[in-house]
Amino acid sequence: MKKRNIVKEKKDFDIIFKLRNQTSSKFYYIYIKDNDLNKFRFGICVSKKLGNAVTRNKLKRRVKDIIDKSKLHFGSKDYIIVLKKSAKSAKYLELKEDLISVLKKIIDR
Numbered sequence: 001m002k003k004r005n006i007v008k009e010k011k012d013f014d015i016i017f018k019l020r021n022q023t024s025s026k027f028y029y030i031y032i033k034d035n036d037l038n039k040f041r042f043g044i045c046v047s048k049k050l051g052n053a054v055t056r057n058k059l060k061r062r063v064k065d066i067i068d069k070s071k072l073h074f075g076s077k078d079y080i081i082v083l084k085k086s087a088k089s090a091k092y093l094e095l096k097e098d099l100i101s102v103l104k105k106i107i108d109r
Contacts, residue, residue, distance in 0.1 A: 001064045007043030007078055016043075016080050025102045027087040027095055031080040032106060040074035042067060045082040059083055066096045072103055079106075 007013065016033045023030045035041065044063050046056040063081055087095060 001042065001068050005039060005041050007041045007080065012078065013043055013045075013080060016078055023102060023106055025098050027084055027090055027098050028102060029082040029084065030102055030106065031082070033078045035076055035078050038076050040076060041078045043078070043080040045080060047083075050083065050085060050088045055088065059087060062092055062095055063099065066099050070100055070103070072100070072107060074103075074107065079103075 007016070016031045019031070019033055021032050023032070042064075044060050046059050048056070050056055050059065063083070081099075090098075
């Protein structure tokens with residue numbers, strides 16, 4: 001995932017969370033907001049409750065890899081992906097199938 005496609009600012013996260021436009025699945029909560037940047041951006045949140053820094057970063061890398069390898073057209077929106085506790089014990093393929101199916105539903109709306 002390119003750095004220009006990442007939501008990093010706390011104020012951006014706060015704005016997206018306040019809108020409460022969310023979808024959930026087995027492993028994720030996904031918050032969505034339209035933007036005026038003509039590009040998509042993703043932010044990934046992993047709570048400290050899921051494990052130590054190594055575990056959290058591993059989960060973030062997996063999600064970024066899934067997004068990079070997906071052939072979906074995301075449009076000009078901001079997406080915040082919050083991982084649930086169940087994601088910690090999930091295998092890569094389970095995470096991939098769940099995330100791709102949820103993102104397809106969001107895009108088709």
